[in-house]
Amino acid sequence: IPHSVAKEPGGCCKCRNSELKRMARRNVLITGCSSGIGLALAVKMAKDEQKRFKVYATMRNLAKKQPLEEAAGHRLGKTLEIKQLDVCDEQSIKTCVNSIPDRRIDVLVSNAGMGLIGPIECQTIEEMKTVMDTNFFGLVRLLKEILPDMKRRKSGHIVIISSVMGIQGILFNDVYAASKFAVEGFCESLAIQALKFKLQLSLIEPGPVVTEFERKVFEDGMKMDLSAADEETAEMFTNIYLKNYKQIFQSLGQSAEDVAEIILAENPPFRHQTNTLYTPMTTLKYADPNGDLPIDIFYKMVFQHDKIFSASLNFIKLLRWRSRKSFDLGKPSQ
Template identity: 40%
Template sequence: MISKVWFITGSSRGIGLEIAKAALTAGDRVVATARDRSSIPLPSDDRQLLMLDLDVTSPGQAETAAQAAVERFGQVDVLVNNAGYGQLGTFEEVAVEEIEAQFSTNVFGLFNVTRALLPVMRKQRRGRIFNLSSTAGIAGSPGASIYCASKFAVEGFSEALAAELEEFGIDVTIVEPGPFRTNFLDDRSVRHAAASIADYAQASARRKAAYDARNHSQGGDPANLASALLSLASSGDAPLRFAAGSPAVELVLKKAEGLLTEVTRFRELSVSTDWQ
């Protein structure tokens, strides 16, 4: 089997790190990136591995990293857009600057890296893109409106991108993890709104307590998710959306059922808006 070349953002910890480990173990080659490559806990002398500095919010760094990947390995077969963080807080409490920072990483950062690597994949006429969304990209949650908005943006972008790239043999899969046992709820990966509004204080405190209680005890195993993505990368029948973990599967099914119920209930009124 010919080894693949993986390009992974956010490789210093969590899901990104586990995907890099799994790909290396499978004999594939990996371009592992992080804001500071020295933070990636992988052996720097591994000839299958190239570690690069990459701040995804910088289009120039994305272009440089893509060029370095091709110079080293000659191709990129799988792109994993994993870098991101969660901005929590009710909408009114999250400052404009915090919203812009969230979209700069979770949305525009993903755009930057994808734009840098698409010419490589189009030239090859093959490729697989895994865009890390979340169950927050399927259903909105109170206290996470901005994070949800960023992941809903990833979902819509990815769905349209998949249709644009189909003719070039490039496939897109949106990965929707539920709660996974990573450091996502640590201060390095989640940010809470700097402002506080009294009317929201009690509900915000309850949500934060629930997040803190769940931290590092989530039911999802990042290593198992990495293994699943390796399987999907080799599949000719990978889905557009992949719900990761039991809670994610249940949430997606509930959302689909709710959409069907709602559109059916209001169908007569909906179609009445057609030109008569």
């Protein structure tokens, strides 16, 4: 039938195809999009060539939206909208979700978080509570608002940006690791219920990621008042931990864009560690049910074989540099 005389109830074929495409587009809500992984993922999904997503990129402070606006370019206002959302404020979450047509969120990416490093003697309980409130209870607040709609529709994908420190604690990351352990246990429990409602749940576990988030954590650590710690602990934090911090990120670190690529993968597993260079570290935990092996190895790496550890990081850094260089020349090395 000629397009001009098509009589189907839904209108002309072109209009119906356009409407079907619009309906098939998935609404994605991402938290913590002012920088880092959140910004990279929001832009990646908004620029999807198949236009599968309408991205609602959120952040606590809209005064920090300029980098996202610049990165989004002409997609801004089309496949990407910026909204205010504070994961520590229930009303802020409700207002944001209510502003989305039909409150329909097909994919939720819980990415907002904060870090904290240093000796616990030098951290206040209020600082610790803020980390837990953001990293753990922030996720809980989001799900209390969004999960009932997903369960009712029996459709939805929940993506949580966790960390390898949700699997294995690291020196001077006690509180941050605790918050991520809480996230992992919460999601492992919730995943069983999610299956019943045909929902997907994915824990993304990056290792070191070079972002503004990590730079701020490092800078805060450099400025920390260590007077409450004993001399040996203060020395350990300054001359061992902080000294190796940058080297670890330069050797093992990923970019935010690398992590964003993983999230777009088809049928992601429940847990996914994004950094294969870091995987041997976390594998130690599964190799010994008693838990002694990883602690013993980390202790020896840091305090007994620190020169070998440093040399290994430099070697990895060199290999990665050579790999990138050859890739840029169009001749990938083995």
